[in-house]
Amino acid sequence: MNTIFEQAVARLLAMGQLAGVADSVLAGLSRPKAMMYASLPVRMDDGATQYFDAYRCHYSQMLGPSKGGIRFHPGVDDAEMRALGLWMTIKCALVNLPFGGAKGGVVVDPKSLSRMELERLSRAYMRAMADFVGPDLDIPAPDVYTNERIMGWMRDEYEVIKGAKFPAVITGKPVNLGGSEGRFEATGRGAFYCIEFLRVKEGKLPEDLRIAIQGFGNAGYHLARLLAEAGYKVVAVSDSQGGIYCAQGLDVQLVHERKIATNQLHPNYPEGSVSSCENCDSYQSISNEDLLAMEVDILVPAALENAITKHNVEAVRAKWVVEVANGPISLDADQALFERGIVVIPDVLANAGGVIVSYFEWVQNRAGYPWSLLDVQSRLKEKLEAAFEEMWQFQHQKEGVSFRQAAYAKALLHLQEVFKMKGTKEYFANGE
Numbered sequence: 001m002n003t004i005f006e007q008a009v010a011r012l013l014a015m016g017q018l019a020g021v022a023d024s025v026l027a028g029l030s031r032p033k034a035m036m037y038a039s040l041p042v043r044m045d046d047g048a049t050q051y052f053d054a055y056r057c058h059y060s061q062m063l064g065p066s067k068g069g070i071r072f073h074p075g076v077d078d079a080e081m082r083a084l085g086l087w088m089t090i091k092c093a094l095v096n097l098p099f100g101g102a103k104g105g106v107v108v109d110p111k112s113l114s115r116m117e118l119e120r121l122s123r124a125y126m127r128a129m130a131d132f133v134g135p136d137l138d139i140p141a142p143d144v145y146t147n148e149r150i151m152g153w154m155r156d157e158y159e160v161i162k163g164a165k166f167p168a169v170i171t172g173k174p175v176n177l178g179g180s181e182g183r184f185e186a187t188g189r190g191a192f193y194c195i196e197f198l199r200v201k202e203g204k205l206p207e208d209l210r211i212a213i214q215g216f217g218n219a220g221y222h223l224a225r226l227l228a229e230a231g232y233k234v235v236a237v238s239d240s241q242g243g244i245y246c247a248q249g250l251d252v253q254l255v256h257e258r259k260i261a262t263n264q265l266h267p268n269y270p271e272g273s274v275s276s277c278e279n280c281d282s283y284q285s286i287s288n289e290d291l292l293a294m295e296v297d298i299l300v301p302a303a304l305e306n307a308i309t310k311h312n313v314e315a316v317r318a319k320w321v322v323e324v325a326n327g328p329i330s331l332d333a334d335q336a337l338f339e340r341g342i343v344v345i346p347d348v349l350a351n352a353g354g355v356i357v358s359y360f361e362w363v364q365n366r367a368g369y370p371w372s373l374l375d376v377q378s379r380l381k382e383k384l385e386a387a388f389e390e391m392w393q394f395q396h397q398k399e400g401v402s403f404r405q406a407a408y409a410k411a412l413l414h415l416q417e418v419f420k421m422k423g424t425k426e427y428f429a430n431g432e
């Protein structure tokens, strides 16, 4: 089977050829600019030293310093880092940020670490990467199983190494350590805006729309909360340990509180389970597979890659799929959904709220002037609305084009113009 990176490149080439992007540009975007591998020695609480494999991928710096989160997960590997770095490149280009794409990660089950081990691991990561990141070079942020506290430790470690203050070296920090108002919920809020834009275009009412969300972490939980507050019916949510369903709509806050309350074992992660709500009245326990097959209006995969593949795509019964996770639909499953007329809002737009507010954080750090929450939210909405509208118009002007094809076309044509403006002789042989 192809790796996830090979699949991501195959998608890039197909989308790029359809949009008429030059082969030389696509070749340049089919490989990372640079990869850093490190082995992190971490002293564990029992005094032993354990080694953890770590990665940072600078995928592209064509539009500016590279940008992307750091993931702590046992499934992290080279191919995943490259794929995630490529998607960051497309995402930043699509929403018009002055950033290229990056991603980093550590192969670890962070739930098995104590609070002190987690801090030592986070600091060890920054020590290994200190010359590979920087406010004008590469700016990390949170991703799966990393959070604002980890970003705060990493900023601190970087500053100890460099002997000066660099708030803009990393985003997604706690607000009192230079983080932006609104970054904590930005990915969910961005996805919420995208769903609102689509709902208005389709002339629907929130209360008529039933939603199922796979993944109840930073992205999934805040999206569920905002949807419920706006009157949508969030009927099912799940996490790594299982899911919960209620036909009348879940009380999202209650589910969240229960999840946290069952979190005694892993105080670093709100990883009790949503399934701890199974004995609430009229709540029914379900599996992740059940959730994906639910008859809902909107299905939101908000956990990991390849949640929907050729093996389960036939079971999907939603009318719209909103990709809040990165790469949750495999190449072949995407085609199958398209042929069945199921609308997919692609990850590169649906989850771009996180990196957009990270960009705002970077700008605020560099200006030394923090913005209000309202400022952050209105600028986020404005940026996403512009990108959504462009994608919508492109898709509606061309026959047989998906939203993903439209989004990639916009992003790749933008990147191509910058390749050309730079006049890089490597890419355009005949002085085009």
Ligand SMILES: NC(=O)C1=CN([C@@H]2O[C@H](COP(=O)(O)OP(=O)(O)OC[C@H]3O[C@@H](n4cnc5c(N)ncnc54)[C@H](O)[C@@H]3O)[C@@H](O)[C@H]2O)C=CC1
Binding pocket: 142, 143, 144, 145, 146, 187, 214, 215, 216, 217, 218, 219, 220, 238, 239, 240, 241, 288, 302, 303, 304, 305, 324, 325, 326, 351, 352, 354, 355
């Ligand atoms: N945090 C951010 O700002 C951004 C996150 N994303 C993407 O959103 C997705 C989720 O990330 P976060 O919410 O930040 O992570 P998180 O660590 O806060 O939460 C991850 C959630 O996924 C669940 N999960 C893990 N494995 C699962 C499985 N096999 N089946 C079902 N659920 C599972 C976990 O239980 C948890 O609820 C990832 O694909 C990430 O790359 C994208 C853009 C920005």
Ligand SMILES: O=C(O)CCC(=O)C(=O)O
Binding pocket: 067, 068, 069, 070, 088, 091, 139, 140, 141, 142, 143, 171, 172, 326, 351, 352, 354, 355, 356, 358, 359
């Ligand atoms: O906030 C950021 O800079 C990056 C977020 C991220 O990793 C993503 O969009 O996948």
